[in-house]
Amino acid sequence: MDYFLELFFGGLTRGSIYALIALGYTMVYGIIELINFAHGEIYMIGAFTALIVAGVCSLLGLNLISILILAIIISMFYSAAYGYTVEKIAYKPLRNAPRLSPLISAIGMSIFLQNYVLLAQTSDFVPFPSLIPEFEFMEPVAHIMGSSELVIIVVTAIAMVILSLFIKFTKIGKAMRATAQDRKMALLCGVNVDRVISVTFIIGSALAALGGVLIASHIGQINFYIGFIAGIKAFTAAVLGGIGSIPGAVLGGLVLGWTESFATGYVSSDYEDVFAFCLLVIILIFRPAGILGRTNTQKV
Amino acid sequence: MRKIIKSLQVSFWFMFLTFPIMVIRVDTIEKTVQWRWLNLLYVGLASFFLSFIWRFLIKKKEEGSKKEESGEQTITIVQKIISTPKYNRPIYSFIFLFMLAFPWIVSTYQTNIMISALIYVMLGLGLNIVVGIAGLLDLGYVAFYAVGAYAYALLNYHYHLGFWTVLPIGGLLAAIFGILLGIPVLRLRGDYLAIVTLGFGEIIRLILENWNEFSFGPSGIANIPRPGFFGMKLGVEEATIYIYYLMILMTIITIFVVNRLQNSRLGRAWLALREDEVACEAMGIDRMKTKLAAFALGATWAGFAGVIFAAKTTFINPASFTFLESAIILSIVVLGGMGSIVGVILAAFLMILLPEYLRAFSEYRMLLFGAAMVLVMVFRPQGLIPSVRRKYVYELKER
Amino acid sequence: MAEAILEVRELCKDFGGLRALDHVDLEIYPEQIVALIGPNGAGKTTFFNCVTGIYEPTEGDIFVLDRKGKKRRINGYKPNKVTELGLARTFQNIRLFPNMTVLENVMIGRHTRTKSWIFGALFRDRRTKEEEKETIEVSYEILKKMRLEKFVNELASNLPYGAQRRLEIARALASEPSLLLLDEPAAGMNPQETKELEGLIEQIRDQEKIAILLIEHDMKLVMNISDVVYVMEYGRLLAKGTPQEIKEDERVIKAYLGEDHDA
Ligand SMILES: Nc1ncnc2c1ncn2[C@@H]1O[C@H](COP(=O)(O)OP(=O)(O)OP(=O)(O)O)[C@@H](O)[C@H]1O
Ligand SMILES: [Mg+2]
Numbered sequence: 030m031d032y033f034l035e036l037f038f039g040g041l042t043r044g045s046i047y048a049l050i051a052l053g054y055t056m057v058y059g060i061i062e063l064i065n066f067a068h069g070e071i072y073m074i075g076a077f078t079a080l081i082v083a084g085v086c087s088l089l090g091l092n093l094i095s096i097l098i099l100a101i102i103i104s105m106f107y108s109a110a111y112g113y114t115v116e117k118i119a120y121k122p123l124r125n126a127p128r129l130s131p132l133i134s135a136i137g138m139s140i141f142l143q144n145y146v147l148l149a150q151t152s153d154f155v156p157f158p159s160l161i162p163e164f165e166f167m168e169p170v171a172h173i174m175g176s177s178e179l180v181i182i183v184v185t186a187i188a189m190v191i192l193s194l195f196i197k198f199t200k201i202g203k204a205m206r207a208t209a210q211d212r213k214m215a216l217l218c219g220v221n222v223d224r225v226i227s228v229t230f231i232i233g234s235a236l237a238a239l240g241g242v243l244i245a246s247h248i249g250q251i252n253f254y255i256g257f258i259a260g261i262k263a264f265t266a267a268v269l270g271g272i273g274s275i276p277g278a279v280l281g282g283l284v285l286g287w288t289e290s291f292a293t294g295y296v297s298s299d300y301e302d303v304f305a306f307c308l309l310v311i312i313l314i315f316r317p318a319g320i321l322g323r324t325n326t327q328k329v
Numbered sequence: 330m331r332k333i334i335k336s337l338q339v340s341f342w343f344m345f346l347t348f349p350i351m352v353i354r355v356d357t358i359e360k361t362v363q364w365r366w367l368n369l370l371y372v373g374l375a376s377f378f379l380s381f382i383w384r385f386l387i388k389k390k391e392e393g394s395k396k397e398e399s400g401e402q403t404i405t406i407v408q409k410i411i412s413t414p415k416y417n418r419p420i421y422s423f424i425f426l427f428m429l430a431f432p433w434i435v436s437t438y439q440t441n442i443m444i445s446a447l448i449y450v451m452l453g454l455g456l457n458i459v460v461g462i463a464g465l466l467d468l469g470y471v472a473f474y475a476v477g478a479y480a481y482a483l484l485n486y487h488y489h490l491g492f493w494t495v496l497p498i499g500g501l502l503a504a505i506f507g508i509l510l511g512i513p514v515l516r517l518r519g520d521y522l523a524i525v526t527l528g529f530g531e532i533i534r535l536i537l538e539n540w541n542e543f544s545f546g547p548s549g550i551a552n553i554p555r556p557g558f559f560g561m562k563l564g565v566e567e568a569t570i571y572i573y574y575l576m577i578l579m580t581i582i583t584i585f586v587v588n589r590l591q592n593s594r595l596g597r598a599w600l601a602l603r604e605d606e607v608a609c610e611a612m613g614i615d616r617m618k619t620k621l622a623a624f625a626l627g628a629t630w631a632g633f634a635g636v637i638f639a640a641k642t643t644f645i646n647p648a649s650f651t652f653l654e655s656a657i658i659l660s661i662v663v664l665g666g667m668g669s670i671v672g673v674i675l676a677a678f679l680m681i682l683l684p685e686y687l688r689a690f691s692e693y694r695m696l697l698f699g700a701a702m703v704l705v706m707v708f709r710p711q712g713l714i715p716s717v718r719r720k721y722v723y724e725l726k727e728r
Numbered sequence: 729m730a731e732a733i734l735e736v737r738e739l740c741k742d743f744g745g746l747r748a749l750d751h752v753d754l755e756i757y758p759e760q761i762v763a764l765i766g767p768n769g770a771g772k773t774t775f776f777n778c779v780t781g782i783y784e785p786t787e788g789d790i791f792v793l794d795r796k797g798k799k800r801r802i803n804g805y806k807p808n809k810v811t812e813l814g815l816a817r818t819f820q821n822i823r824l825f826p827n828m829t830v831l832e833n834v835m836i837g838r839h840t841r842t843k844s845w846i847f848g849a850l851f852r853d854r855r856t857k858e859e860e861k862e863t864i865e866v867s868y869e870i871l872k873k874m875r876l877e878k879f880v881n882e883l884a885s886n887l888p889y890g891a892q893r894r895l896e897i898a899r900a901l902a903s904e905p906s907l908l909l910l911d912e913p914a915a916g917m918n919p920q921e922t923k924e925l926e927g928l929i930e931q932i933r934d935q936e937k938i939a940i941l942l943i944e945h946d947m948k949l950v951m952n953i954s955d956v957v958y959v960m961e962y963g964r965l966l967a968k969g970t971p972q973e974i975k976e977d978e979r980v981i982k983a984y985l986g987e988d989h990d991a
Contacts, residue, residue, distance in 0.1 A: 064520055077350060084355025084362055103349075110346050119703050122387060125394075126710030128519075129466065133663045136656045137702025144696035149350045149368070156357045257652075261527065268524050299539040306528030313521060314513045586850060593849030593856075594842055594863070597828075601836045604825040611780060611819075613811035613840035613903055622846060718829045718883065 031173055036294040037287070038174040038182075042247070044286020045185035049240035050263030051270070051278040052192065053112075053233025059209040059273035060229050062128075066135035067115050068237060069260020070142035071108050073253060075238025076157070076245040077146055078104035083158050097160040101242050105235040112234025113227055115142075121223070139257070146253040153252065160246040177247045188239060189279060192232070196275065201228055209273065258302070265309050271322025280320055284308070336380040343376035344369055390708055408717050411671050428577055432570045440573050444641055446681040447576040448634050453661035453677040454583045454670065455630025460659065461667040461716075462591060463623035464603025465515070466523040469530025470658050473503040473628040475537065475650040477635020482550040482645055483543075492556035496636050503632025504625040511624040515617060530655055537647040549646025553639050572641050579637065583630060587670055590626070599623055600668070664705055666712025675713055731793060733758050733907050733939050734779065734815075739788035741771075741778055741963075748774040750963040751788070756907060761933055761940045763950040766960035767983065772943045773820055775960075776909055780817050781807040793906070812840045816905035818896040820912050820943070826885035830876060830895055833884050834867035837902025867902055873935075874898040874928065890921040894928070901932065907939045908932065914946045922946055926953055951975065959983070 050072055057065045079100040086096045119138045123131040161177040196202035201224075207215040208225045216222050244259075245251045262285065270281025285305055292304040312320065351368040355361075410416040432440045452474060459467045477499035484490040484498065514525045537544040544550075555568040556575065563571055590596045598619045601609045610616055639645050661680050665672030684694050705713070732755040741749040748771045756762045764772050777783040779790055781802070790802050794813045802810055816837070825833050842863055848856035871877050874894045879887055884895060893913055900908055913929070914922045926949055933940055944950050950957060951971040959966040959980050967977045974980055 058520070062520070064523060074350065080357070081349045081353045081355050084357060084360075085353065088360070088362055107346070107349060114342070114346060119707065122390075122707045123710055126706070127667070129460070129663050129667065130706045130710035132466075132523075133660055134703050134706035136660065137699045137706065139699070140653075140656075140695055141699030141703065144693075144699060146350060148692060148696060149347075150354060158357060261531070261652075264524055265528065268521060272520070300535065303532050303535050306525075306532050309528050310513065310525055313517055313525060317517055317521070589852065590846075590849050594839065594844050594860070595846060595849050597832060597836055598839060600828055600832075601825045604827060605823050607782065607807075608819065608823040608825065609836070610807035611782070611811060611817055611823075612836050612899065613808045614836070615806075615808050626846065718827070718832065718881075 032294070034173045036290045038178055039294075040287035040290030041283065042178040042181050042286070043290060044266075044283035045181055046240045046244045046259075046282075047263050047266040047285050048279045048282025049185055049188065049243075050237045050259060051267040051282045052275065053237045054260075054264050054267040055270070055272055055275060055278040056205070056229045056233050058267070060205065060212070060226055061120070061124075061131075063120060063131050063135065064264065065120075065233075066132070066260070067119070067138040067142060068112075068233065069256035069258075069263070070139050070146075071112050071115070071234045071256070072237035072241040072259055072263075073251070073256030074111055074142065074146065075104040075108040075234075075241035076251045076255065077150060077253075078107045078238070079160075079242040079245060080155065080157055080251065083160060087158070093160060093162050097162075097246075100160060101239060104242050105238045108238030108241070109231040109235040111142075112230040112237075116227060116230040121226075139260075143253050143256070150253065154250045155252065157245040157249050157251050159249060160242070177243075181243045181247060184239070184243060188236060192236070193275065195232075201225065205229060262302075262305060265305055269309055269312055269319055271319030274319070274321045277319055277321035284320070332381065332384070335384075336377050339380040340373045340377035344373045347372050386708055407714055411714065411717075432573050437566050437569050440569050441641075442682065442685050444569070444573050444576050445685075446678050447573075447580050448638055448641070449658065449661060449681045450580050450674050450677040451576075451583050451634045451637075452631060452658045453665065453673045454587050455627045455634065456658050457662050457665075457668065457670070457673050458587060458590065458599075458630070459623050459627035461662050461669070461673070462596060462603065463599035463620060464519075465620060465623060466519055467526045467624075467627070468523045468652070468655055468659065469526035469528070469533075470627070470631055471650045471652070471655040472526075472530040472533040473506060473631035474635040474638070474654070475533055475647075476503045476506050476628075477632035478639040478645045478649070479537065479544060479550075479635075480632070481636040481639040482553050485553060486550060492554070492636070492640050496633060499636035500629040500632040503628040503635070507625040507628030508621055511621045515620045515624065527652065527655070530650075530652060534647050534650050537650070544647070547647060549644060549648075551644045553643045553645065555643060556640050572637070576637065579633065584670060584674075591668070591670075595619070595622060660702055664702070664712055666715040669712065669714050669716035672712050672714035672716065679713075730758055731797075731799065732756060732791075733793050734941070735789075735791040735799075736775075736779065737789045737791075739775070739778060739790065740786045741774055741783060742786045748963050749778065749785070752960070752963070752965055754958055754965075756939045756941055758906070758939055759933060759937055760955045761929065761942065761953050763942045763944060763954035763957045764960065765944065765947075765950055765957060766966070770960040771963040772960055773911055774963075776817060776911055776941075776943065779810075780815060780909065781805045781810040795906070808840075811903055811905075814904075814906040815909065816900035816903045816907075817909040818893075818900050818911055818913060820915065822892050822896060824884040824892060824895060824899070826883065828884060829881050830871065830879045830884055830887065831864070831867055831881065833895060834870055834898050834902045835863050837870075837899040838863045838867060840903050870898045870901050873931070874901075875924075890917045893917065894925070897928070897932075901936070904936075905938060907941060910940065910942045910944075912943050912945060914944060914949055922949055925949070929953055 050068065053068050054065060057063060057068070082100045082103045083096050086099055115138055119134045120131050123134060159177065161180045164176045167174070167176045167179060196205060204215065204220045204225050205228065207218065207220055208222055212222060263282070266281035266285045267278045268281070269284060270277030270279070285308065288304055288308050289301055293301045348369065351372055352365050354363040354365065356363070410420070431443060452470070456467065456470050459465050459470070480499040480502050481492065481495045484495050510529055514522055517525060538547050555563065556572065558571055598609070598614045601612070601614065602616065602619055606616060657680060661676045662673055664680070665674070665676030684698055687694050687697065690697065734756045736752060736754045739749050739752045740747065752775060764775065766772055774783065778785045784804055791799050792802055792813055792815060794800050800813065802813065825836065842859050844856040844859055868877070868880070871880060874897060876891060876894055876898060879891060884892065887895060893916070897910065897913060914925055917925060929940060930953055932938065942954070954971055956968065957971055957974045958968050959974060961983050966983055967974060967980050969977065
């Protein structure tokens, strides 16, 4: 039973991170129908920024909690800035281009950002300080769930709640929903679509950075390549849940996290990623629009 | 003056943006921090000047697209030369002769690079059927390439089958994989197809990496024989030249095949499918069957290329079949201009040869590669040489 | 009387809670021009979509005569199968293949009338060559009939609006249908173009000897060329009759009152 619970919470942790990254994919896809391949790199940059902040701060002698908070805030801010800039350079000029062009541009951007970090920082794995403190009250259940896992789950949940409130009640949130439904119509109704797209990229990137900081300090090492596989997994999660759907991204992330956790725990750890993709294929065969995606018949 | 202020803003923005990653380097083990202020200066200067060029090019592009909207299909000089036999014959013959003479002019090393480039031409043209013509976004094309390569390596290892026997088998196997994958996934909408094919590519790679008994795992398979020449064993140099000519032949066959496909009933159905699936079905085109044909034919070519690749390198391992590979092949298709044979060939050469000859900048190679992909897309989203629709002159004469 | 070429019985179609078609009956006999009219949102296009296999009907039966003259129930058939049986359609919001030439668009319409596949494409055997030649010739003939010959090698997207509508008809005709379904062919045309279209539709019926089912908001066009008119409202059939009967029908006049149906 303990083993089961351990896998359960391990999967939940993993799934939370996938969900955080998947949100960025899903929101961007919902609005401009682009698979933003560079999103994983934004997450990676978030983790690196946090590493740098943590390094500088610990030299200044700050305590763990304030380092964690500073690292999260600064890396979210910087990732958002990167996301914003990437959109302006690589996607905005391609608004009316053939459908595949922005995708190639995104892949190019992803390669560029990976190598940018590789050159400016390092190609090796670097140890990442564990920024999340060990709570004493967690000790009795430590074999099931660690402190960092608790923090990840709680922080993710808070972020989700804030995001849904934001989208539901703010003006720009409403504009986002309108744009996702029908971009032309939103434009005609006076929505500043460019601004909506920018905000979407900013929010998505910030969430990815949050995920990056949390998982990096949980796992304890990063390199320039972590964005790729995390990005693909998160995108898988977004599609699983039904791309364009925000609750779908969260659900997809969790389902994916649990699948991986249980499959590696009970079956074999070699094929971790194979399980993820098999799950995707199976679900899409039975629900071609994802778990929560709506299969609306195309109007002809 | 306003322009300078704007560029200054851009420059400050980039200095700010790149500040943590470019300037600070933390050593978490030694607990030291390294400050590289000079980098900031470089970023500032570079972005200041580049922003002028950027704005200039964007402006030019916008003017261009306005012209296009008002006028007809703008056909560039290059496109014109390519589509008129009078001009293109001499050029093609020259290129052909040059390619024939190539291995005798340069070293084996160079010939090898050219073989790689030709393999990518083949892969590019194969994927061009799937993505460029039929409009099916396949991000896992490399899986079929791996199927071909491992087919040769394993069939040779276990059953000592020769290159020429395996070449068709490899193609066929890849086609079967294409059909098996295609049946469930081709119903999916465009971008879902993308992620599922990507997943399929990863699954194949992961299986090859982890199923040691079957594929020898990450260490791969070595000592794969080069193709024999009527039973003769060739030395490395002769074998390279032999493979080179083989590749030339295969490339020509590929061009021929793709060209024929494109101008056939099936090819038209693919193009139509790319444009509008609903209208296509209403015109009596069986969506599934037509897509499967594209998928299987594309896969076949990757299978062929895989067999040749294994024979050329004599060693394969899963690391040769990563997503990056699929991404490069896809970029070849899109950079070249979807559906345009000449464009795809040109792009394949650029994508493979440029990085090779850019080895001087070896560290910056992939950085520049990524940047180039973005830039080409931003300034030429339709690709280097967009395809031109065929004109049926026959009819006009009749009138 | 000859057998109906299309016979629809009690056809229903639901979209979630919305009943877009409610027990609709309709039949068309060879060489008839039948018009389907009704206010916006009445369910006319939905009716087309059900008949041509794009939507699956919720209830009811659709029978057509296939090319051999056999009566078949086609509920649940895929659109391409329906086209093979001899129904061809156009779309209300034009759905041409914009980046293909005008001739190629029509050649696509020949798909069901031709056979060559991978083998034929690669080896171009004699049969394929002949087939290809015939495809081009027939397509060109159709373009001529639709007065589009001067655009042959133009991209479809570069055509003026009226010509695009005619090209849709040409593309549908290329499959040599026994029943042609036109969804608002005159939409967006000026009065003169509409007049020409009227002539073209009658010419198609007379020359090809086929039946035509037509959705149209232009009452003049409808009343001039139809043999039978069906009127729909809120998914239900309101009336059926000759143009003269329809013009005088109380219910129809009421349904249309205040409706700017000539727009
Ligand atoms: N795919 C769909 N999903 C949901 N509702 C639909 C769908 N297609 C049509 N409808 C609804 O069915 C009703 C009938 O629509 P339809 O397009 O058939 O009308 P129409 O008679 O063709 O009108 P118009 O003259 O405007 O073309 C409308 O209320 C429409 O909103
Ligand atoms: Mg309609």
